[in-house]
Amino acid sequence: MENGINPQILQEICEVRMPFGKYKNTILADLPISYLEWFMRNGGFPKGKLGMQLATIYEIKLNGLSDLLRPLRR
DSSP, X not given: OTTSOOHHHHHHHTTOBOOSSTTTTOBGGGSOHHHHHHHHHTXXXXXXXXXXXXXXXXXXXXXXXXXXXXXXXX
């Protein structure tokens, strides 16, 4: 993709489920923006791959680009 987002990451955020917390077992792409904003207010996203995936979905939702994920949803 020309914007630098790895297509594999986009696919993963449409399949991977949140492993903990209030939204445990929710597909990352389905997490509400308010929950992602909560992370930002409380020290940021977790370290590692999950944090990168959450940061990616946050940016997508923040910028109104959720339609990018529609073709990837099963």
